[in-house]
Structures are given as C-alpha cells and as structure tokens.
Amino acid sequence: MDTKAPRPRTRIQTEKRELILEAALEVFSAHGFRGSTIDQIADAAGMSKPNLLYYFRRKEEIHETLMQRLLDTWLAPLKELDDIGDPLTELRSYIRRKLEMARDFPRESRLFANEILQGAPRIKPMLEGELKSLVDEKAEVIKGWMRAGKIAKTDPWHLIFSIWATTQHYADFDVQVRAVLGADRGSDGRFEDAARFLEQLFLDGLRPRPDRQG
Amino acid sequence: MDTKAPRPRTRIQTEKRELILEAALEVFSAHGFRGSTIDQIADAAGMSKPNLLYYFRRKEEIHETLMQRLLDTWLAPLKELDDIGDPLTELRSYIRRKLEMARDFPRESRLFANEILQGAPRIKPMLEGELKSLVDEKAEVIKGWMRAGKIAKTDPWHLIFSIWATTQHYADFDVQVRAVLGADRGSDGRFEDAARFLEQLFLDGLRPRPDRQG
DNA sequence: CAAATTTTTGACCGATTGGACAAACGTTAG
DNA sequence: CTAACGTTTGTCCAATCGGTCAAAAATTTG
Structure with a gap:
C-alpha cells in the first residue's frame, strides 16, 4: 500500500x-x-x-524554500563557465554576469550573505558538497587555461573568491557604496563604472603599462 | 549651577x-x-x-559602544595610506594590512558586515559623513598617482571598494571559503595563499605576460 | 569596626513572538 | 441546491524577549 x-x-x-x-x-x-x-x-x-x-x-519552511530556489539561480553563472571560447573572454563575461546579478537580484544576494555570515547553519552541507564540487571542477578548467598560457598562473580558487567578493559587494554593501559615492555618482552610472573598473582590474591590474594605442 | x-x-x-x-x-x-x-x-x-x-x-547601548570602537580601528589602515613612498608599495601594504585585519579580527568584520547588510540603520550618518570624506580624500591621493603615471588610470573609488570586498570576504564569508577549500587547504596556508593571489591580481591582473625572469 | 556605596541576584512584568485551532466563509463539482 | 473541499479569520497560548525593582551581598571608605 x-x-x-x-x-x-x-x-x-x-x-x-x-x-x-x-x-x-x-x-x-x-x-x-x-x-x-x-x-x-x-x-x-x-x-x-x-x-x-x-x-x-513554519517560518523555517519559507526560508528553506527561498534558499533552495536561490541556490540554483545563484550558481548558474559559474556553471556556464565553459572550456570553449577564449579564456579571458569567458572570465570577463562571468564577471559581467555576476555583476548583473548583483544589480538585478540584490535581495537574493543579501539573503545569501546573511546566511553565510551567520555561519551557514542551514546550508553548510550544500557548501561542502555541491558547491565545493562545482568550484573544484571549474578550478580545473581554469588551471587548464593557465597551463596553456592563456591566462596568468595563479590560484584558481582564490580567483573565484575574488570575483564573488567584488561583484556581490555591490549588492551586499549597497548602502555603503551609495554613501561613499554620494547622491550624484551613487545612482545610475554606478554599475557601468564598476563593470569597467573590474574588467580592467582582472585583466591588467594596477601596474602601469605603456598605452596600447597611440 | x-x-x-x-x-x-x-x-x-x-x-x-x-x-x-x-x-x-x-x-x-x-x-x-x-x-x-x-x-x-x-x-x-x-x-x-x-x-x-x-x-x-539597554541592549542598544552595548551595540553602539561596540560600533564606535570598531570604526576607529576599522578605518585606521586606510588613514595610513599616504602620499609618501612608492604608490604600488603603498597599495600593496594597504591590501596586506586589510587582509591581516580580516584574519585577526574576523568578528569585528562580521559585526560591521551585519550592520551594513541591514541597511546601516545605526551608522548611516557616519558613512555619509566621516567615511565619505576619508575615502574622497584618499581617492584624490590615488588620482595623483595616476596622473603621475605611477599606477594605471582607473576609478579610485571602485579600487577601494574592490580592496575592501576581496579582503573582508575572508572574514565575512569564512564558512564558505573553508567549505570550498576543504579541511586540508582550508586551514593554515589559507591567508598566505590569499595574500599572494591578491598581490598578483591587483598588480598585474590575469592577462598573461612574458615571464619577467629567466 | 561601622557606615556608605557599589555590585549582584531572584522575582517579576508587559510586549512580542511563533504557532495552534476551531469556526466561519468561499468555491466548486455533482 | 448541497455536500465536500479549500480558504480565511479571530482568538488564544506558551515561550521568549528586553527591561524593572527591591533587597541581599560585597566592597570601599572613614
């Protein structure tokens, strides 16, 4: 029965x-x-x-449902990071996609940040399982690019962390970003400025280099 | 009287x-x-x-006292960012100092993150006043370095944001970092790895360049 | 010592909270 | 229409919360 x-x-x-x-x-x-x-x-x-x-x-049931949905959409950009195409282009569009998510889904980003900040009591198993596997897998892809000389040799895990940190910062620390940029610069152009800056940072860093065009 | x-x-x-x-x-x-x-x-x-x-x-009185103390120590590294000395070295040690704070004072970092995440209800005036002034001032210093060709031209405000984001990430998202790196790599060498990675990222980015030494 | 002052505690309070429940209401299929 | 089922609400409850208070205990002061 x-x-x-x-x-x-x-x-x-x-x-x-x-x-x-x-x-x-x-x-x-x-x-x-x-x-x-x-x-x-x-x-x-x-x-x-x-x-x-x-x-x-129960209250927890709402939160759980919310978290489950969140995680799918949240990891989608990383899942799309693929071995086909030019590595630098792949990374650049991953960064752009993550930044767009911070702009378009700030509440989801903050919900996630809140959970992690409190020690991830409800999703730790997922972090150690599903998330770790995914990141390890993508780290291998990135390592391949490094071995092929397509991007500089460095730690792929920390590279992923730095992309998460810099992009999600614009959602999670939004109040601070607005406060520091002021009413004028704090509004519309904010995300375009951030996108331009991050692209330059991740591609070329801060060390001055001779202008590549006249 | x-x-x-x-x-x-x-x-x-x-x-x-x-x-x-x-x-x-x-x-x-x-x-x-x-x-x-x-x-x-x-x-x-x-x-x-x-x-x-x-x-x-009152409960709030404890929190206020805590926040006041926190803010002093929290902004100290940025205040030290000075116009004397080599710009790249200055920036590198600012990053290192912030990373050390994330390692040595993770609770302070999380307290601050919590406050900002919730919309900074208790310290918004400070963000728009004291913090904005300080950042604007340091942004001018950085702009000077750019004009002098000492570092690449980019947005100084977003540069500061990215330093905050990447370093504090290791305190605020500690659980996630540990989970992804696993028990082995998650422990001691973690901060040294992060320091090495961040130095490379901020100085040279990811674009591959010819080895600078034989 | 004894008096004055500071520190600690147990008992208590009103407000808020997550949640239970039965009764009322609405909808729909036969 | 009506029985069955889905939906909504008012009322209630026990637990927890921030905070009070008077009195006991400890400490400092003269």
Whole structure:
C-alpha cells in the first residue's frame, strides 16, 4: 500500500505561495532570518498571519524554500563557465554576469550573505558538497587555461573568491557604496563604472603599462 | 549651577564593561543585533542578565559602544595610506594590512558586515559623513598617482571598494571559503595563499605576460 | 569596626513572538 | 441546491524577549 499521496497543488495555493515567497524575500533579505517576523511577511504579502501559516506551516519552511530556489539561480553563472571560447573572454563575461546579478537580484544576494555570515547553519552541507564540487571542477578548467598560457598562473580558487567578493559587494554593501559615492555618482552610472573598473582590474591590474594605442 | 557630574568609573566597572563588550562582540558578530539576546551575552560574559543591565542599561547601548570602537580601528589602515613612498608599495601594504585585519579580527568584520547588510540603520550618518570624506580624500591621493603615471588610470573609488570586498570576504564569508577549500587547504596556508593571489591580481591582473625572469 | 556605596541576584512584568485551532466563509463539482 | 473541499479569520497560548525593582551581598571608605 502506498503512503499518503501528496495532494496536487491548487491554483490559489500556487499563487499565494508565490506571493508569500516574494514578500519573504523582501523581508528576510532586509532583516535576516531572526530579525524578521511572520507578521511582517504576512503584512508584506497582504494577508493575515494564520492565513500565511496555512500555506507554510513554519517560518523555517519559507526560508528553506527561498534558499533552495536561490541556490540554483545563484550558481548558474559559474556553471556556464565553459572550456570553449577564449579564456579571458569567458572570465570577463562571468564577471559581467555576476555583476548583473548583483544589480538585478540584490535581495537574493543579501539573503545569501546573511546566511553565510551567520555561519551557514542551514546550508553548510550544500557548501561542502555541491558547491565545493562545482568550484573544484571549474578550478580545473581554469588551471587548464593557465597551463596553456592563456591566462596568468595563479590560484584558481582564490580567483573565484575574488570575483564573488567584488561583484556581490555591490549588492551586499549597497548602502555603503551609495554613501561613499554620494547622491550624484551613487545612482545610475554606478554599475557601468564598476563593470569597467573590474574588467580592467582582472585583466591588467594596477601596474602601469605603456598605452596600447597611440 | 552644573548638572550632574558624571561619576568616575570604578575599577570593577571598567573590567566588567570590557568583559561584556568582548562577550557581546562574540554574540553579535555571530547572530546579528536582533538575533542576539541579552541572556546570551550575559551567559558568554559569565554573569546574570540583571547584572549585565547594571553596566549597560539597554541592549542598544552595548551595540553602539561596540560600533564606535570598531570604526576607529576599522578605518585606521586606510588613514595610513599616504602620499609618501612608492604608490604600488603603498597599495600593496594597504591590501596586506586589510587582509591581516580580516584574519585577526574576523568578528569585528562580521559585526560591521551585519550592520551594513541591514541597511546601516545605526551608522548611516557616519558613512555619509566621516567615511565619505576619508575615502574622497584618499581617492584624490590615488588620482595623483595616476596622473603621475605611477599606477594605471582607473576609478579610485571602485579600487577601494574592490580592496575592501576581496579582503573582508575572508572574514565575512569564512564558512564558505573553508567549505570550498576543504579541511586540508582550508586551514593554515589559507591567508598566505590569499595574500599572494591578491598581490598578483591587483598588480598585474590575469592577462598573461612574458615571464619577467629567466 | 561601622557606615556608605557599589555590585549582584531572584522575582517579576508587559510586549512580542511563533504557532495552534476551531469556526466561519468561499468555491466548486455533482 | 448541497455536500465536500479549500480558504480565511479571530482568538488564544506558551515561550521568549528586553527591561524593572527591591533587597541581599560585597566592597570601599572613614
């Protein structure tokens, strides 16, 4: 005999769950897990607390669902880092893609940062398993490029870290970036400036070199 | 007539306040402000909650005191960035100093990261005032180096951001770094590897160049 | 020593929190 | 229409939280 068949999901259930997750992303990313209350999320989703708890039985369940979705989209750019094509171009577009994600999904970035900052209590196994495997695999690809003389020889793991750090910084430390750049420069051109800077940094560094064009 | 003269501090007061701040740093940096309870801090400090509240009347008072101290030590390395000496050497030692701080004061780094992540509710004025001034000033110094052809021309503000991001990453995302590097490489040599990598990144970038020595 | 002052504690309080629950309401299929 | 099922709400609860308070204990001062 089979155990309880999991009921199919209603139209309303699908919609409302989506609404809740969107609201929860907003709230969790701004205040962290413990800093957020079910009431806040329910408010943001335009429903009552008991109603919200009808769709997600516990606060943790919302957070878990959110994290699972997040991780897929979050690692997608790295998965796309491929051995085909010019190495420098590949890296450059990886950096650009990560920077675009920081611009377009800052809440997701902050949700992730919050989790890691607190010691990753809920996703440590994933970090040590899935994430480590993926990074190790891509590190091998990068090592290949180095052996082939296509890019400078250096530590591929720390290279990946530095790309994560510099790009996500613009989402996670957004308030600080805005404050330092000021109202004028802190707005629209910000990400284009960052993209230009990071490209130059990762390609050529700071050591002055003779102008490559007249 | 003068208003209440603020009583001088007792020996016990000085000691116990220090004990509490140390405990609070541990707890706040691990769980964030809202995620931490006075009981946790009192426990970590080896005293009862009412006893702790005898030295700091409110939870926020502990956090404020902690933040004030933090900011001084946190900005010290940037303040030391001086116009004397070789620019590349100056930048290299700034990076090294920041990396050492991430290694030696990871809790302070995480406390700061927590505050910024949540939108810097308690220190935004400082970011827009003191911090912005300091960064603007140092950006001018760096611009001078660029005009003099001592380092490559690029955006000095984003350069500073990238140094902050890459170095603090090793404190704030420590769990992730450890998980990805694994138990073996995750331990001692980690910071030396990072230092070597960052030096190479910031000086020469990734574009392959002919070996500078036989 | 004794008086004054500082430090520590146990008991307590009101507010907030995550969550339970049954009853009411809405929707839909036969 | 009506029975069955899905949805929503008001009310309630126990636990936890930040913080108070008076009184006990320890320390300092004369």
